[in-house]
Amino acid sequence: MIRAFGLCLLALPAVAQEVPRFVEETASAGLTHSYSGDWEYMVGGGVAVFDCTGDDRPEVFMAGGAAPAGFWRNDSPTGGALTLTVQTSGLELTGVTGAYPLDVDSDGITDLALLRVGEDVLMRGLGDCRFQRANEAWGFDGGDAWSTAFAATWETGQEFPTLAIGTYIDRTQEAFPWGNCTDNHLHRPAGRGYGTRVPLTPSYCTLSLLFTDWNASGRKSLRVSNDREYYKGGQEQMWHLPTGDAPRLYTEAEGWKRLRIWGMGIASTDLNADGYPEFYLTSMADHKLQTLVAPAPGTTPDYSDVAWARGVTAHRPFVGDDPRPSTGWHAQFADVNNDTRADLFVAKGNVWDMPDFALADPNNLLLQGPDGVFVEVADKAGTASMQPSRGAAVVDLNADGALDLVVVNRNAPAQVWRNAGPVGNWVRLALSQPGPNPTAIGAFVEVQSGDRRQRHEVTVGGGHASGIWGPQHFGLGAADKAQVRVIWPDGHISGWQEVTANQTVVVDR
Amino acid sequence: MNRRSFVGFGGAALAGLALPRPALAAADPAPVLRNWYRLVLELVRHTATYSPPVASRAFGYLGVAAWEALASCRTDTVSLAGQLTGLTALPTCDPALAYDPSAILNATLSRAVAAFFGNTGPTGQRAMQAMARQMGSGLDALPADVLARSESHGQAIAEHIIAWSMTDGGAVVENMGFPMEYVLTDGPAHWVPTSLIRQQQTPLLPDWHKNRPFALPAGNTCALPPPPAYSEAAGSAFHAEAMEVYTTSRSLTEEQKTIARFWSDDPMLSPTPPGHWVEIVLQIIDRDRLDALRSADIMARLGVAMADAFIGCWQAKFAHDLLRPVTYIHRVIDPKWEPLLITPPFPEYPSGHSTLSGAAATVLTATFGADFAFADATHEADGLAARSFPSFWAAAEEAAISRLYGGIHFRAAIDRGLDQGRCIGDHAVRLRTLA
Numbered sequence: 001m002i003r004a005f006g007l008c009l010l011a012l013p014a015v016a017q018e019v020p021r022f023v024e025e026t027a028s029a030g031l032t033h034s035y036s037g038d039w040e041y042m043v044g045g046g047v048a049v050f051d052c053t054g055d056d057r058p059e060v061f062m063a064g065g066a067a068p069a070g071f072w073r074n075d076s077p078t079g080g081a082l083t084l085t086v087q088t089s090g091l092e093l094t095g096v097t098g099a100y101p102l103d104v105d106s107d108g109i110t111d112l113a114l115l116r117v118g119e120d121v122l123m124r125g126l127g128d129c130r131f132q133r134a135n136e137a138w139g140f141d142g143g144d145a146w147s148t149a150f151a152a153t154w155e156t157g158q159e160f161p162t163l164a165i166g167t168y169i170d171r172t173q174e175a176f177p178w179g180n181c182t183d184n185h186l187h188r189p190a191g192r193g194y195g196t197r198v199p200l201t202p203s204y205c206t207l208s209l210l211f212t213d214w215n216a217s218g219r220k221s222l223r224v225s226n227d228r229e230y231y232k233g234g235q236e237q238m239w240h241l242p243t244g245d246a247p248r249l250y251t252e253a254e255g256w257k258r259l260r261i262w263g264m265g266i267a268s269t270d271l272n273a274d275g276y277p278e279f280y281l282t283s284m285a286d287h288k289l290q291t292l293v294a295p296a297p298g299t300t301p302d303y304s305d306v307a308w309a310r311g312v313t314a315h316r317p318f319v320g321d322d323p324r325p326s327t328g329w330h331a332q333f334a335d336v337n338n339d340t341r342a343d344l345f346v347a348k349g350n351v352w353d354m355p356d357f358a359l360a361d362p363n364n365l366l367l368q369g370p371d372g373v374f375v376e377v378a379d380k381a382g383t384a385s386m387q388p389s390r391g392a393a394v395v396d397l398n399a400d401g402a403l404d405l406v407v408v409n410r411n412a413p414a415q416v417w418r419n420a421g422p423v424g425n426w427v428r429l430a431l432s433q434p435g436p437n438p439t440a441i442g443a444f445v446e447v448q449s450g451d452r453r454q455r456h457e458v459t460v461g462g463g464h465a466s467g468i469w470g471p472q473h474f475g476l477g478a479a480d481k482a483q484v485r486v487i488w489p490d491g492h493i494s495g496w497q498e499v500t501a502n503q504t505v506v507v508d509r
Numbered sequence: 510m511n512r513r514s515f516v517g518f519g520g521a522a523l524a525g526l527a528l529p530r531p532a533l534a535a536a537d538p539a540p541v542l543r544n545w546y547r548l549v550l551e552l553v554r555h556t557a558t559y560s561p562p563v564a565s566r567a568f569g570y571l572g573v574a575a576w577e578a579l580a581s582c583r584t585d586t587v588s589l590a591g592q593l594t595g596l597t598a599l600p601t602c603d604p605a606l607a608y609d610p611s612a613i614l615n616a617t618l619s620r621a622v623a624a625f626f627g628n629t630g631p632t633g634q635r636a637m638q639a640m641a642r643q644m645g646s647g648l649d650a651l652p653a654d655v656l657a658r659s660e661s662h663g664q665a666i667a668e669h670i671i672a673w674s675m676t677d678g679g680a681v682v683e684n685m686g687f688p689m690e691y692v693l694t695d696g697p698a699h700w701v702p703t704s705l706i707r708q709q710q711t712p713l714l715p716d717w718h719k720n721r722p723f724a725l726p727a728g729n730t731c732a733l734p735p736p737p738a739y740s741e742a743a744g745s746a747f748h749a750e751a752m753e754v755y756t757t758s759r760s761l762t763e764e765q766k767t768i769a770r771f772w773s774d775d776p777m778l779s780p781t782p783p784g785h786w787v788e789i790v791l792q793i794i795d796r797d798r799l800d801a802l803r804s805a806d807i808m809a810r811l812g813v814a815m816a817d818a819f820i821g822c823w824q825a826k827f828a829h830d831l832l833r834p835v836t837y838i839h840r841v842i843d844p845k846w847e848p849l850l851i852t853p854p855f856p857e858y859p860s861g862h863s864t865l866s867g868a869a870a871t872v873l874t875a876t877f878g879a880d881f882a883f884a885d886a887t888h889e890a891d892g893l894a895a896r897s898f899p900s901f902w903a904a905a906e907e908a909a910i911s912r913l914y915g916g917i918h919f920r921a922a923i924d925r926g927l928d929q930g931r932c933i934g935d936h937a938v939r940l941r942t943l944a
Contacts, residue, residue: 039631039632039635042631169632174635174636174639175548175636175639175640175643176547176548176551176636177632177635177636178551178554178555178632179890228777228778229555229630229632230555230632232890232891232892233890233891233892233893260778284557285685285706285707285708286706286707286708305705307705308705308707313706313707315706315707315708316707316708323683323684323689324683324684325557325684325685325708351630351631352630352631353631354557354628354629354630354631355627355628356556356557356558356628356685357557
């Protein structure tokens, strides 16, 4: 069943491949914030974006590092100037490195997982954008580590989601921190709460996690991106997640190939809608874009790197006079001009005065062309910030169908841009199913418009310490209608249904 | 024969033969030396600029600095000033005053490591500060004037070494050593990029051979004959070398794979090849409880030999500018072949690890003897088991052949590389350290 939600806007003219103009509205929007702190906060700096007022305009939460985190109610008028108002939410903890919104207890109210230097905290949404600590109520062991990554999935038959939390360095090791990565953990549910957390050993200083059905098997695996700066004997990882059984690593015998990068963020999307997502891995110097060598049932996790061929190595600043290699953090695929092709945003910024890497390192905005090659447009679009960026979200803040941009910077002011277009038509799809996991995390959403098919995996996790909770956004180009279908988390496939462009639609199971 | 330099350096004999200045404190400098070197190995691994040639340069200067720090207040040792190119006389101790060797060494290494690893990231900076504090805390019991005087002297030695290093041509490394522009040599025999990494489309440090050597008279002092003439004809010497790489790679034993990975020593994922040899020496120092003076002597010679090895090797690499096996094999034999190891981004002939290992084995054999057995646990933390060797040359030869198993070098580069290393190492062996 399809339900329209919110206002149906006038169709915008489709202007494929035109570069949208982003207008920075940080000051006028009322956003004053900085992710700050010393060594323990050189990574992290996440933003969580979710609607807790029910007006289809998501609110913004930002990690503060050593300073308190901040929450902003979104009062932006439709299509108008961005307007963010600081509001006390209960989320204003110190030590927060990142945050991911999700509905842990399936009560229809968004909760938050706060990653921290110290104890991680699950914050239960109470409604009206108020939150309270729920570690004890849900039996969640927040540990005492330097947490830097998060992902969630619903395993079959469970009332609560399975959570994965990635951690970084043993912060007590001052002179020899290298080789001292602390354990990541898997928090599996036990009824309406959590049992004893399971260490994901070995762990290699993780900066991004993502549950994904990478091989269209109907089962989720856990991809782990690790920072080679600190591990010994480590590599990128992927875990099997067998129901009721202990997680186990994919092995070389299964086709997993060793890759060792400064793994900092994972973005994924199915660039060619073949049912097998591509994975973009941020790093230092060259970034990676992985596509399966043999995308077919029963395939092995053997990926080739097509970053250069697709124009997304993003290995050094594309503007300015700093020739040194880049440092990439958050990455997100999103169709910023609504031309039906996923574009790519990459947050960039020096770790902390590292002379071997660019200090003036602009964020990337790479538009995907009809040939699948991405072209840098951040300078033309106005988003090429030189601040030391970390987390980010590409998300529609003013409900006009044009994806806006919010970026967290380390020891520098956060920034927000309004996408002033031009953009094509669009549709946003919110999934709804009865019982646990009401928003169908783990589903695939397919949209067909003309000869273009798009496919999103609905995930919680990835990026760099940053998450978005809300409908799936699809650009439609010139099309004023589209066919949509959902492959629900249990494998049930809904029939194709027609939707009208330029509105948010609820797809009921 | 330089081994005579070490007579009397064994721990018990030190007090009798060495002639320290008055009132030298009894604190053992050996832990200072070992701990700083352990940190340096981590910094090499975790500082992006530190490709193997750059690492070798740091080991050269740090070894000389450590030696000068420990030798400068003694009457039974000889400075390397005047023996190493461009190294002028270093600050000396006042014979009437007391100094503490641990404090001198800690001050020297604190300053020198900070200078040579100024490019390291925030974690490395933090670790260097922590190490300086930890090593310094052991000196609190010294009289204040002795401590201050010793630290001042140690810092002065470091500054002298740093100033010397700034004029060698290798002090500034941009873009992790990859030039922004580079013109490839025309012709099928010559190197072309082998990597899909955008940064590595120019060769690493093509001007490194122009750096001032330490003990080697010139970068081309140990120049090599050319490799077999390039040919794509079956039966030619060049084709035969490529076929050896190809066929070997397709039938690697588990032991050969282990050897290839053990000596892979990838930059940023290991202490690099020169760091591997330093790590071997550190293990021997620990095992045999070598005193600080002897340890510093070894580190100075080894560092000098390895730094010169990369200068000499790079001179040959860019003089001959030979293509890598993966390029030739894709072109002539099998377009889908892939080597076990990642092909390094610079010309093939000779093998850097072979030249380096030949130089290291030459120095260490002169120091410890031809049949000195040891175990090498360098990569245990990375999950690679220790390997045992009956001699340094056995280890060097295994390091060299590992490049063929890894599919990144032809036979000639390995054999001639070892020859070149032997030639270069001899210059470090001839350095005088004892009066």
